[in-house]
Amino acid sequence: MGTALITGAAKRIGRKVALNLAAQGYDVVISYNKSEAEAQKLALEIAKKFSVKCEIFQCDLCDWKQAKNLAQFVRKKFPDWNLLINNASIFNKSKFLTGTDSDLLDNLNLHFLSPLILAKEFAKNPAKNSHIINMLDKNITRFDTSYFHYLLSKKFLAELTKMLAVEIAPEVRVNAVAPGFVLNSIDEKNPSNETRNLIKKIPLQKKGEIKNIWQAIEFLLKDKFVNGQILFIDGGASLNHAG
Template identity: 40%
Template sequence: MKNYALVTGSADRIGKAVAIHLAKQGYNLVLHYNSSVEKAQKVKDEILSLPNSVEVELLQINFLKDNDFDQIFTELKEKEISIEILVNCASDFIPSNFKDQGSALFDKEMTINFKNPYLLTKAFANVFGTGNIINFVDTKVAKNSTVHLDYILSKKLLKDFTGISAVELAPNIRVNGIAPGLILPPEGKDESYLLNLAENIPLKTIGNLEEILKAVQFILDSKFFTGQILYIDGGEHLV
């Protein structure tokens, strides 16, 4: 049985960076994607080109459908794939507020950003029983003002679930979270957009993917660390 890390949303952005980082640390990878098969294949090819030979599997799952994650993990186990690290990184990020009518967006954001990490966590515990879980939330979970109402509600739930699961799954599974701040601009924006926002946070600068990867590595290396949220945000959650 070979140990693997499963990274959801690994075809792009933070998920891609985390997957490549873990491969550089010697972990075999299961790369989850939904529709971005070409991007996922490019990440796989990049990992396979690394000098420290690791194995890579692609895993297509549509998080908006009902999925039996226990069965999916059992099938991986039957292939001699043991998931040691689960990184819940896949997210959907759409603006919303109290004026929006209906529940369609609420259901979508809750399903992708909370329900699936919730179900994956339980399946991970049931099938594999030991390891590390890292949940990606958002620095704005510490606040109560937002222009992404449904998204932030889902991430606030994931933050609280991180603490609950850290208690329930200890001592065999450690569960922690990372809350990025101004790291990558949203689609359609550039770095200047982030730099303008950075004027309102304590450190008055923006972060980068390297800071996120340092947080990932700290969590994995720190055996006496669980149930915590690392805010990689230049102090944004404080103001």
């Protein structure tokens, strides 16, 4: 299979993806920033369940300079590195006029510059069947200024996905997944009014699950003629700018 680097993989979507890739036979590198305990726990779980190698690497990708160190570590340790999943993310409200310099720089570095640098290092000497998958947000079709810096940086990453799909093909394919409402930890039997209202705005009238995100990634891995595409896994919410 090769080796997969998943950034921000200690928890949530990244954790699920790392486990599933290990189950498929990928060696896995998990990058994390502050979630050391969760990363170590995940690495131990992978080691116990699967006959693959697993490494963890601490870096803060809000500092884009650390992205190159991460890429060099992976390439040196795993010459067959052939899958990069740019998953690391922050999600904070910030407005254009009232947001801080840190709001701008942290989002641009984490969601755009670090993925760009990782992609560049990845594509310099690509292994066979190399593939980059960027994790976006279904709201890239909207202009929600409540999360101005977050959404702007995700829009940049969406455009980077398309440009790289042309620039570094045929050696490397580049695609993306744009999740919708999947991460909220709710009581399914007693959802809050806010949750009910969000679900009402989704055409399929339900929230997604992390497994739906993995199924999209699995499709992209299997169909090697897909390149430069963004899969919206959102129940149709992006079509009516709802959710």
